[in-house]
Amino acid sequence: MMKTPYVELKNVSFTYESNPVLNNVSLSVEEGDFLALIGPNGSGKSTLLKIILGLLKAKGEIKLFGEPISDFQHHEWIGYVSQKSNAFNSGFPATVKEVVQSGLTKKAGLFKPMPKDAKQKVMEALKAVGMEKFINRRIGELSGGQQQRVFIARALISEPKLLVLDEPTVGVDIKHVQSFYDMLSELNKKHHLTIILVTHDIEAPFNQISHVAFLNQRILFYGSIDEYNLLPKEQIYQWYGHSVRAV
Amino acid sequence: MIEAILHYEFLQNAFLSGIIIGFIAPLLGVFIVVRRMSLIADALSHVTLAGITGGLLLNQHIAALAFFNPIYFGIAASILGSVLIERLRVLYKHFSELAIPIIMSCGIGLSAVFISLANGFTTDVMGYLFGTVSAVSRQDLWIIVAIAVIVLLFLTIFYKELFVLSFDEEYAKASGLPATMIHFLFMIIVALTIAASMRIVGILLVSSLITLPVAGAMRLSKGFKETLVYSVVFGEMAVIIGLILAFYLDLAPGGTIVVTSIAILIIVILCKKAVQKGAQQ
Numbered sequence: 001m002m003k004t005p006y007v008e009l010k011n012v013s014f015t016y017e018s019n020p021v022l023n024n025v026s027l028s029v030e031e032g033d034f035l036a037l038i039g040p041n042g043s044g045k046s047t048l049l050k051i052i053l054g055l056l057k058a059k060g061e062i063k064l065f066g067e068p069i070s071d072f073q074h075h076e077w078i079g080y081v082s083q084k085s086n087a088f089n090s091g092f093p094a095t096v097k098e099v100v101q102s103g104l105t106k107k108a109g110l111f112k113p114m115p116k117d118a119k120q121k122v123m124e125a126l127k128a129v130g131m132e133k134f135i136n137r138r139i140g141e142l143s144g145g146q147q148q149r150v151f152i153a154r155a156l157i158s159e160p161k162l163l164v165l166d167e168p169t170v171g172v173d174i175k176h177v178q179s180f181y182d183m184l185s186e187l188n189k190k191h192h193l194t195i196i197l198v199t200h201d202i203e204a205p206f207n208q209i210s211h212v213a214f215l216n217q218r219i220l221f222y223g224s225i226d227e228y229n230l231l232p233k234e235q236i237y238q239w240y241g242h243s244v245r246a247v
Numbered sequence: 248m249i250e251a252i253l254h255y256e257f258l259q260n261a262f263l264s265g266i267i268i269g270f271i272a273p274l275l276g277v278f279i280v281v282r283r284m285s286l287i288a289d290a291l292s293h294v295t296l297a298g299i300t301g302g303l304l305l306n307q308h309i310a311a312l313a314f315f316n317p318i319y320f321g322i323a324a325s326i327l328g329s330v331l332i333e334r335l336r337v338l339y340k341h342f343s344e345l346a347i348p349i350i351m352s353c354g355i356g357l358s359a360v361f362i363s364l365a366n367g368f369t370t371d372v373m374g375y376l377f378g379t380v381s382a383v384s385r386q387d388l389w390i391i392v393a394i395a396v397i398v399l400l401f402l403t404i405f406y407k408e409l410f411v412l413s414f415d416e417e418y419a420k421a422s423g424l425p426a427t428m429i430h431f432l433f434m435i436i437v438a439l440t441i442a443a444s445m446r447i448v449g450i451l452l453v454s455s456l457i458t459l460p461v462a463g464a465m466r467l468s469k470g471f472k473e474t475l476v477y478s479v480v481f482g483e484m485a486v487i488i489g490l491i492l493a494f495y496l497d498l499a500p501g502g503t504i505v506v507t508s509i510a511i512l513i514i515v516i517l518c519k520k521a522v523q524k525g526a527q528q
Contacts (some may be wrong), residue, residue, distance in 0.1 A: 037462050055417065056421055092413075093281070094414060095470035097470055105410075108407065110408070114407060136469070154418075
């Protein structure tokens, strides 16, 4: 029996102030996938992510877990980690515990208090990202990489089926980028978490992902990592533009 | 002084309303400050003034409304102002801060027109501008109590959603939270709190009671709940010390409350610096 895709896009188009941003994008993300959505800056990657998250409305057919996006109510199934630089004011007076616990808000429901085992869940989520020692620290005191781990813990605490990350390594110290990707790989393989990773980073963890979608207003390539690796490097080089050298 | 409070109803009203406002204004102020909306309190307080002066004018000219408390007009204007600010923020989405000066000038302009049309309620207006805690009636006190109950209920019910919305609005929307509805309710609650606070500190000083205790709290606290607690403590200290000083020194209570708030803030900043210096050494 065929499994229902977690995300299914058919002929999705989006225009911003009469400028086309996405043109007939079709894409499918299955359970267990680790999809890297790549493309140069301004290619529409973040816009596509926002459409999947319901933050922007677009033309075309969008289904989440088999349901049309307009009917979809189980937002706790999707964990979202935004670009660190846009996410929050670093002076915000909140502890790591408070930030991670806030990930349970939707799951707990309106007019209802946080679940009684919230503290335990916070600890488990922080352990999954190796940040349990920082539970009582103020979020703004942490480095960029540590903050991103905390935001992943906030996304994980509601036990999502799909983790969506928008350029998560922007603002993260380069020496911590690899360990960050290793952690994502572990979440995908050991915890069976389906992941969509948006990045313009050509050095993204191509040995750890399962699928690649190359976007530049439209999908230029979509396939498994093995198929992607067979592409002529000049082709990727051309898609990215001359300023980036394919590795 | 305690004897005087026990004897005189106006002093009881003043202290009770002061303590209530000293609690709810900084509590709501934490959410206002962390959402970078501090100036909205100023804009709404000026719109409230327009409502009150309009109300006073109607009191003068329409016999049926002669005994209608102008605070109700202030509350209505404040709520209308909060809705208009939101509309303007959407209209000027790339320059959303424009909403504040537009609404603020509208409030000041209308107030000036109403005052000039009335020719005779200068004393009342001065009271609303700088606060007349001694003129707080039992009816005013009950209005403040009702508003405080609404504010506390709102903050208790929507605390977790407000935290998410304040910390990361995009995440809140992506999580499927009804962010627009909660923000709209929040703005109405802000409008109500401003209308309730103005009797104590006056319209020109109301934003100080909302923001100054929070500014001090943010220097000391590590977490959000700690910020809420410190803000309320500093707010209550400012109101109680300010009212006592005003009683003994025969000063304007609104002014003494705000000056006490500033003094607390300066002490907190200096203490924090001294502690940091000590830690470095």
